[in-house]
Amino acid sequence: MSAKLLVPAIFAGLLAGCSAFGTHPAGHDFIVTAAKPGQLFVVDPRKMKVVSDFAIPGAHDSVSTIVTSPDGTIAYVLVNRARSIAGINLRTGKQVFRANLSAPGERVQCMAFDVTPDGKTLIVYEYRTHLGIDSYTVETPQFALFSTAAGAYAMPERTFPAPRRIQAVLARKDGRSFYALWPDVYEFDLRTGQLLGKRGLLHWGRADHSSADLSINSPASEPTGVFVAPLYSTLTGSGLPTGGVSATSLMTLNLHTGKLAYHDISRTAPPIFATILSPNHRWAFGVFDALFKIDARHWRIVKQVPVPHSFYMVDISSNGKEVYLGGNMCDIAVYDTSSLRQRGDIRLPGCGDQALVTPRIIERR
Amino acid sequence: MARKVSSIMARGTLVVALAGGALGIGRGALAAQVPTGLAEIRTHCAECHREVSPGHFDRISEERKTPEGWAMTIFRMRQVHGVQLTPQAEAAIIQYLSDVQGLAPAEVRAGRYALERRPNVPDLKLPDNLNVMCGRCHSVARIVLQRRTPAEWLKLINFHVGEWPYLEYQDGSRDIAWWRIASKQLPAKLGRLFPLRSAAWRAWQHRPHASLAGQWIVHGETPGHGAYYGTALIRRTAADRYGAHYQLRYADGARFDGASDAIVYTGFQWRGTGTLGGQSVHEVYFASADGARIRGRWFLIKHAEIGGNWAAARATGRAEVMAVIPSALRAGTTQRVVVVGRALVGRVNLGPGTQTTVAAHKPYGLILKVSVAAQATPGYRTVRIGGVSTHDLLAVYQHVDRLQVQPAFAIARLGGGTLAAVDAQFQAIGYTEVAGANGKTTAVRLGAMPVTWSVVPFDAAAAQRGDARFAGTLGQDGLFVPSGGGPDPRREFSDNNTGDLFVVATHKSGRGSVVGKARLVVTVQRWINPPIY
Structure with a gap:
């Protein structure tokens, strides 16, 4: 790690409650995104161009969550109305992993998934429905663990029951457990499936706040390993109008340490779809109809600028100098994190809708 | 050869199929034969829906619906399960199921507004949490126009989650234990409110159908x-x-x-x-x-x-006045008035301040020439024709005192792609204020008034966005036609041509202008547009 990066890294590590928060190999950032009907793109933001355009087999006009392998070589993409996960080699475009989750008589849909830090296991949260001859029966959701080496006909190596309504699966960085979010923050042992802990999220127990509302659109936590998401609630108390006021908070869940924290950023409810934390933990950025810059030390919105159209997702470069707005429509907008000025706009070939695709950042040497 | 009127379900409209007498399932006349619809169900449906006893099929026989409801079921069977039916078979099944597993008139009443596709009708309120559990996505009419056993309601709920698992994640469900409520509480509740077996249906089912010829x-x-x-x-x-x-x-x-x-x-x-x-x-x-x-x-x-x-x-029956057109006469005018009614014979009297002559007798009623004195007292008039009278079908007025734009809150939807826009039709209902005997004023409804129409932004945000310019056009007949959908590069954020507007009606009379207004929200397309949304 260079000396230039070391100071903010230590500072940020202290802020985040962890002793170290990841390294930044001397590579270049590339953005991985996808669009309907089933295209996977690798985008070079330095050149503001798409460098790879791959067809995802069997996407069936449906692409959404992207999870990239820790080494940045494979993109796992949720396709086929959330019934399949396709692992695509980002150099060759070849499908190197495929899990078709359903089986005859059983419809299985993935509602969230992640890859473990060693890149060996996909943790897939599944909604399951038994398809009878003339009726359906809803079954208990489950976590299914797939080996990423399973190839084109991957089957789960083990499964265990799960709560309903899980919105995100986030692998802990020590590789021993994973978090599942909503309506609580659950932690499960990766090996046994045992519930290790549960902390309130919907019912977060914060005085003067109503229960929280959260809709996780992006599971991205790179490059910090700290997951950030906007929470909405109603704030009541003395000096506030009857019925309270809308409050926007950010939750941070440190995937290194497990530390969960809430930070109130606004007594209004600006619509924010997704948020990301800067590498030095100094700023957070959120997006929807505007790009928000949030002081992550004092937890307040310090700047917001309108964006050309609604963006659902935001990710950030490894050096923290640029944020990339994606999701919805067919472009990636590049913004300077210091000024919030737009640096460029990268159009995706074919102009398919990114919809709820979650762009991710990989580094290539 | 079958005479096909139409047999598609498109753009959210049930279009019925007429297939000639051969496909009829006439009540009584063919009693000894197997109704065509039942035969078609055995052919096309019974492979999955077991016929557990003659004419009783798993699932199918545990539900009662409107014809639109059965058409939607068949549509889903075709779309999701690949059932292939000829238009004639589909029509026969819909007719059969509507007759043997339909709804009685009393059971249809509450949800009629949806079948009639009435726009901008406030939805019904259901007890407890049903508006959140069901009405969050559906019109409540869709629920109240079905009857099922509790077990069948539970199957419907299972189907919902199996088909659309994200419904548990949406606003309004992710903050509650949606599945537990849906699977443990709702079936019994819905089964009580909307049961398969009812006295109304039992009585109606055995009643002979009246001919409408x-x-x-x-x-x-x-x-x-x-x-x-x-x-x-x-x-x-x-x-x-x-x-x-x-x-x-x-x-x-x-x-x-x-x-x-x-x-x-x-x-x-x-x-x-x-x-x-x-x-x-x-x-x-x-x-x-x-x-x-x-x-x-x-x-x-x-x-x-x-x-x-x-x-x-x-057209034949006891004397009756059904309507008076127009329903309000301004003092000091002479007008042609149509009294719609049956067996209208005898002296015509439209009340104080009016002079009436009968211009013509028609099969639908009378055509009158009515003069209203300039000083006629405003208010409702009793219409007397021979031995019949009505009390609230005609009013006399001096001035329009108030305008009420209807609907007071309307939603229009942008057009675009394969979808037509959803327009919004407004009308301005005039009222005149009449002093009552107790000193209080009473509003007398005059009916639709000639007005000029305009739109203004609903609030400062709508003004800033230029909603009035982008969202569409309001004609002088009160018809708002929305703009095209999709991102509009002329707008901030390349926004859709949505808008939040006031529709303003202005009526001019001798005493100046009277203004009424309604709110109009112009929003995005409704992509899923079934007969009962």
């Missing part, structure tokens, strides 16, 4: 155009099938003739397809139990939000 007197109102009146001749073409011819006029004399072919489901639910005033329309009407009246709404096939009320009564 004959001569009828018709009146109604088309928002934006006004009241119309005339006659209908309805002929029975087969069991529960009819052909109708209409001779109608608007108050200004414009012809509004038409014709339709219709199926009557469950003995009282008229579903017709035809023309009115040269436009293609669907008719969703309901006959009274004795077959003496038909009421409902017709609407344009491509724009269900545009249509009119329809009321018909037998």
